[in-house]
Amino acid sequence: MINNKVLGIILGGGQGSRLYPLTKDRSKPAVPIAGKYRLVDIPISNCINSDIKRMYVLTQFNSASLNAHIKNTYHFSFFSSAFVDVLAAEQTIQSDKWFQGTADAVRQSMHHFLQNDFEYALILSGDQLYQMDFNDMIKKHEESGAEISIATYPVDAKDATSFGLLKTNDENIITSFIEKPGSELLPNWTSDVGDEMKAQGRDYLASMGIYIFNRDLLKKLMDNPNTNDFGKEIIPQAIENHKTLSYQYEGYWEDIGNIDSFFEANIGLTDDVPQFDLYNEKGIYTRARILPTSKISGSILNRAVIGDGCIIQAEKIERSVIGIRSRIGKNSLISNTYMMGNDFYETLEQVAKEKIEIMMGIGDRCYIHNCIIDKNCRIGDDVRINGGTHIDDIETDTYMVKDGIVVIKKDATIAKGTIIG
Structure with missing residues (x-):
């Protein structure tokens, strides 16, 4: 089954300097994780498990191993419209520059996206560890009549300054947004996050960098060549004029941004009951290798x-x-x-x-x-x-x-x- 309403767009990130030297010869999404997977397998698997089987992966740095991994891994039926394609930065008549940010990467690739029939663009990061059913987020997006939905995650004060924070009304519609605020601003940015999250001191709603855009709105927003980043420019500007929904997620989620978080995420898999659970029916897909047992x-x-x-x-x-x-x-x-x-x-x-x-x-x-x-x-x-x-x-x-x-x-x-x- 394929969800033909949704097109998946996975952002491969920039040079990945915070994950160096793991990104010396490979892009961030191609970094091996959990002993047998690549980081890009996480968002792709979440899409497949949500019946979203048309995906583009956008990248520009050291993309050879990523290309090889995707080519050798994700094969669908000849009689299916499913695909996972890598789009590297390319020179076109419209632009001869490398991607200048997350929104610019989408803008420069829009001519590829628009060749497909879809109602919603699901925009994901290529370097996060989580398992999410996107169907629930899409359903709430449709029911609310939103033009944009942002997946949000409760964080504590220590982490809050590293994320884009937002506030919502009683209907979970986002009313204000700030990118990586200073600690002195935090008292004004607490949100109603539920009793369990409050007990953990996670009083701030952070953007996970997971977005749903209505097709027509995304096309309109990408017509502005002066906005290069979703978090810093597109989202703060759009919430003033377009109905934007917060979809609160409270499961395990880790932004694999640096060596320390990458290391802890992997070592955490050895826990008796790991927070990131690989042992379930909707698992993570990767290249099928014909290897002997250990x-x-x-x-x-x-x-x-x-x-x-x-x-x-x-x-x-x-x-x-x-x-x-x-x-x-x-x-x-x-x-x-x-x-x-x-x-x-x-x-x-x-x-x-x-x-x-x-x-x-x-x-x-x-x-x-x-x-x-x-x-x-x-x-x-x-x-x-x-x-x-x-x-x-x-x-x-x-x-x-x-x-x-x-x-x-x-x-x-x-x-x-x-x-x-």
């Missing part, structure tokens, strides 16, 4: 998430996510770590022929704590990586320390006996 020998596993095709001989793995095709050697201790895994296997014949001294994965007798290990890394025997707040931020050719988290860069080799932290 083989684990002599290891103690405690709150560990293990991807397919791994070969593990570690002494202990605790509160860690281990991605596909990972290899971990004997007597190694891994804790509080997200290991993304590998894109391919190295055979013993390759190792011998190419005289590879350090194989992909983690060697013997290693200690790894508070660490993100990007794809295809080689960590030699007797390496000690002890992340934490005791380490200053630093960047080298092979790793980076950010907020106490050690990030081993993609394809990096860490020599035997190296000590970090």
